[in-house]
């Protein structure tokens with residue numbers, strides 16, 4: 001069963017197309033991570049799903065409702081992690097949480113939520129005086145207060161310290177075990193790998209790749225190289241007689257099954273050309289490498 005169905009979604013701002021024919025589905029109980037470079041259209045897509053922005057074309061169904069026409073019904077059932085602008089800068093933490101709790105028939109316990117997100121000692125603090133990470137945690141608490149079936153988390157751990165980030169992941173995992181559906185955006189690949197059941201990589205408002213983290217990172221036995229400085233991948237390819245693809249700064253992939261001979265030939269070429277390799281690795285890519293390859297190719 002699908003919690004979200006997006007078909008050929010488009011969003012134009014004047015002559016600029018921010019979302020360009022995006023189609024995807026999110027199953028009930030699933031955590032779906034939208035990954036993409038800055039400006040890829042992730043926030044625009046999420047805000048259309050939340051009913052906060054109108055779409056230009058295409059169809060969208062969220063929990064069976066059209067967010068364009070059933071925003072109020074939808075808001076009773078979803079949790080939205082508002083970015084800073086959505087909150088009252090002069091209000092106290094506990095007041096804001098109580099206010100949002102009052103919008104729901106069966107809200108979670110406010111004190112319990114404050115404890116969950118680690119804000120108990122800041123309950124009387126004025127919102128604008130909170131640190132960036134504390135604001136994020138309050139925003140998460142507000143998203144959860146109405147016991148939502150579906151939660152939108154737009155860069156939920158941006159600005160958090162490593163401890164707060166891990167605490168947030170544990171909160172998200174607890175929601176997952178309760179069966180809550182989640183749509184997440186993040187620039188932290190570790191976060192997507194840990195939390196997402198499926199990942200969609202977007203750029204320029206289009207879906208470029210989709211799958212479970214394992215599917216996306218399943219690699220052959222290609223050879224992955226990193227060096228201290230950029231090197232001539234074309235010359236290396238000619239020397240070893242195999243295709244070599246440059247990947248970001250001073251990194252490359254040798255696109256054949258890595259044999260001992262290939263590895264020896266790469267090492268010999270590097271030695272002869274004073275290329276200092278810092279990594280020679282056979283095997284699957286991490287999600288970050290997959291992301292760089294897919295989004296990077298699209299920008300090339």
Ligand code: ATP
Pocket residue numbers: 013016018036037038039040041042043044045
């Ligand atoms: P980031 O990772 O930086 O948060 P994103 O993937 O969330 O990026 P969006 O915020 O959806 O990207 O923006 C997509 C594109 O649409 C960007 O080029 C942005 O400048 C543009 N855009 C967003 N909102 C508007 C607006 N109200 N008017 C005009 N252009 C906009």
